Amino acid sequence: MQVRSGPLVRGAVALDPGTALPAEWDAWAEEPAHQVLLADDDTVVGAVHVALVSAEEAWLEGVRVRADRQGQGIGRRLVAEAEALARRYGAGVARTAIPVHEYAAQAVAERAGYRPVTRAQVRETRLGAGPIDVPYDAHVRPARPEEAAAIARRLQGGETLRAWAGLAPLGWRFRTLLVPMVKGLARDGRVLRTGEPAGPVEGAALFALHRDAAVVGLVDGPPSHVTAMLGTVAERARAGQVHRLVVFTPERLPLPRLDGEWTAHPWCPDGLLIVSKEL
Structure with missing residues (x-):
């Protein structure tokens, strides 16, 4: 062959x-x-x-x-x-993600030596044409590249990355969160942070704007800060005529309501199982 x-x-x-x-x-x-x-x-x-x-x-x-x-x-x-x-x-390591309901694919991965690392939910909501009525009880601004190390430390110590074993999705491919990655995203204007301008980083979000959706791969912080950051991404999406917001989260993490209800991504309605193998 x-x-x-x-x-x-x-x-x-x-x-x-x-x-x-x-x-x-x-x-x-x-x-x-x-x-x-x-x-x-x-x-x-x-x-x-x-x-x-x-x-x-x-x-x-x-x-x-x-x-x-x-x-x-x-x-x-x-x-x-x-x-x-x-x-x-x-x-030195290979990973992939399998829909939780795809038991046959999980069995194939297990036979190939892959072991479960974590799970993630992929949820989405539609963004209407009117104002988004969410409280902005946190100071949200784009992160600067020189803040990358502080933002990475905040995320690495947060609930989301602890649940994800230190892995963060960009696109939908999970990888170890590293300072150079955060710095590159900040240069592209794809990192938000919360907290007073001269104070510590209290929350952060990594996101991307695509033609079909705004995708938040990682968001962490106090609940009111998460709401404010998702609202900020949603407003940017609508300014670009994008009316769909997709968010990756750990299991059971509640999301604030924006314009409409959150629904599961149809390809992985029960979430994703991330598996890994040392090479």
């Missing part, structure tokens, strides 16, 4: 792993991916994506096997080849 790998070209192969994921999640990705293909007599029988999310961390996603070739170990071979590619680029 032939193994091929190269930069991901969406839709260029018969088995595009991206079809195993919501299309929007590919649009939210923060880094490019490689695709690994298995072919038998020039017929693609399996495919997977692998992305480096930091110098030492890899993310696997979208394993696909032709229906008539399932049950022949192709999925295991794909994962092994993706892990080998990640190791060649310096990764």
Whole structure:
């Protein structure tokens, strides 16, 4: 069986792993991916994506096997080849996320040596055209790059990262929260902080504005500060004609109501299970 790998070209192969994921999640990705293909007599029988999310961390996603070739170990071979590619680029750990209700996929990951690390909920709400009626009981402003270390310390000591074992999602790929990551996001205007201008960081949020949604990957702080930061992101989204807000949270973390009710993302209605393996 032939193994091929190269930069991901969406839709260029018969088995595009991206079809195993919501299309929007590919649009939210923060880094490019490689695709690994298995072919038998020039017929693609399996495919997977692998992305480096930091110098030492890899993310696997979208394993696909032709229906008539399932049950022949192709999925295991794909994962092994993706892990080998990640190791060649310096990764020492690989992770992926599986919908909690996908028990078969969880069993495949377990047989490949992946172990659960944490869980996350993905919730969304629609943003109407009128004013957002939320109390702004905290001073919210964009973070400066030179505040990255203080913000990282605040987040690392907070409830959200403790629940997520120190991992934070960018796009939807989880990786270790590091100061350079926070600094880069702050340079791009994608970090909010709360607290008095000359005082300590009391809360922080990491977010991105996309064409289809505003996505808050990580938010932590006192409840009133979380409300104020989500309200700020929502206002920025509506200013850009975006009327959907998506938030990643630990399990059972309440979210303040903005314009409407919060609903679960349809691809993972019961949440995501993040699994990890040392390479």
